[in-house]
Amino acid sequence: MKNQEIARIFNDIADRLELKEENPFRIRAYRKAALNIEGLSKNVEEIPEAELRKIPGIGQDLAGKIVEYCRTGKIQAYEELKSELPEGLLRLLAIPSLGPKTAKQLYDTLQVKSIDELEKLALEHKLSKLPGIKEKTEENILKGIQTLKRGTERQPIGKVLPLAHAMRDQLRAKAPVGRIDIAGSIRRWKDTVKDIDILVTSDNPDKAMDVFVYLPQVREILVQGPTKSSVITHEGIQVDVRVVEEESYGAALTYFTGSKTHNIRLREMAVKKGLKINEYGIFREKDNKRIGGEEEGDVYRILGLPYIPPELREDQGEVEAALEGRLPDLITIGDIQGDLHVHSKWSDGSHTFEEVVEAARERGYSYIALTDHSRGLAVARGLTIERLMEQKKEIAALNRKLRGFRVLQGTEVDIRSDGSLDFPDEVLKELDIVVASIHSGFKQSAQQLTSRIVSAMRNPYVSIIAHPTGRLIGDRDAYELDMEEILRVAAETGTALEINASPFRLDLSDAHARKAKERGIPLVISTDTHVVDQFTYMGYGVSIARRGWVGKGDVLNTLEGDALLRRLKPGKKGTT
DSSP, rough: HHHHHHHHHHHHHHHHHTHHHHOOOHHHHHHHHHHHHHOSSSGGGOOOHHHTTSSTTOEEEEEEHHHHHHSSSSOOOHHHTTTTOOOHHHTTSSSTTTHHHHHHHHHHHOOOOSSSHHHHHTTTTTTTTTTOOHHHHHHHHHHHHHHHHHHHHSSEHHHHHHHHHHHHHHHHHHHHSEEEEEOOHTTTTEESOOOOOEEEOOSOHHHHHHHHHHTTTTTEEEEOOEEEEEEEETOOOEEEEEEOOGGHHHHHHHHHHHOHHHHHHHHHHHHHEEEEEEETEEETTTOOEEEEOOOOOHHHHHOOOOOGGGOOOSSHHHHHHHTTOOOBOOOOGGGGGEEEEEEEEETTTTOOOOHHHHHHHTTTOSSSOOOBBBBTOGTTOOOOOHHHHHHHHHHHHHHHOSSEEEEEEEEEEEETTTTTTTTTHHTTTSSSSSEEEHHHHHHHHHHHHHHHHHHHSTTOOOOEESTTTTTTEEEOOOOOOOOHHHHHHHHTTEEEEEHHHHEEEEEEEEHEEEEEEHTOOOOEEOOOOEEEEGGGHHHHHHHHHTTTOOOOGGGGGGHHHHHHHHHOOTTTTTOO
């Protein structure tokens, strides 16, 4: 979790420097460093300083700050910077969509020092009377405050899962535990999580709990007992550990995985069979005799059901499907043959072609698509047509050297405000794959945003729509879209929709992915990798697909390379 802590600090430093109107290059350096650190699969505490300096965007100065934080828990320069700006102003910066300049304006002109105070002024329509602040801005500030308040209750799974894994692994290594699993909504792979549930068996529960409550992640002990202990971490997340008997472990794992409504359905089925199911096991009602519960599969087997994967346990038709033999054969991480949304140093990525290819091959992939940004996204060093054609030649040269691996030439082309694309058709038709996406104008009307995506899908050279709803979990809600229209046109044109596997996007959502599958719309699962460690995000995307009842045959990048290209071949989709 040090990675996320340092990334948060570097982003906070960037915000403070922006408020002070410091050098924009220095601000961008901190933001890029934060992105790269957050994407690391290794814990920064375990990386020597010399190796830290090799991470893209991390030079000697920032590497030194990382080491300082890992050793002392502080960065002196950050502490000094914090003293230069009022905390009231900085509280406002926590509101999604409220930029530093607007926050400073509100602080200076209205002396707003708290989020509650700002919300009251916005509800009274006092903000829109200020220069440069319109009614729409006021509405967006209120939406941002609501998003922030929701975020204090539930956290993105991308923030919580690494913490859960770290604490589980430390318990496994240091505590006298036998079986151990993360349960709850994390095990069901919900995109946001309220707390962490860990289930264990132990022949020395008191010792196990002593280890747990004194883990380094713990800020506060709420309860400590031989069967259940609860703590609050430094990030403010509650973690509960329960010790159960071996003979009850499967029943308990089912119970504490949930969901609540899924469990209710199982209990209702049990009652009809004269049984009782709870976290302690499966019992006959008439004599209270235990008939199972050591393994999770016991619960489903005794009820006459096939095993229902955790991702489906939401009481959304999975029990009926199980009874009728209609449970989907869900996609697995091993089914993925390649990643179709990858950035390199040519735009805002951090690695060369060769470095990206090496990392992809290490994951067992047989291809990737390099999809650097198009020219309109200047902040991401988007490629001009000339640079794109130069890149095309270099990829062709690289492919001639490769054996058993292929690099697809692509682009992540911007969908402009009028629905046109950032590159003309005569350029797009030269590429293997075209990923189209929206990066601006998020506050436009649902009609205009929908029209932009529909226009892109009707282009015969657009293969995929990336991160279709634009959400950033905990920071930015999905923009307003007519998703029914998006799905209708995607089905009509054969345009694939992306499940963006970044744990802070997970876009499409599981609900939209399920609707796409039901309508025969092709899906892809891609990581939007900017740092090669982000290839590990694929697991998040696959799990969201599983929650959407998606199987291997529904996802294009489970195909081998030639078959994939036949499905993506430009100009072959239906258009109107």
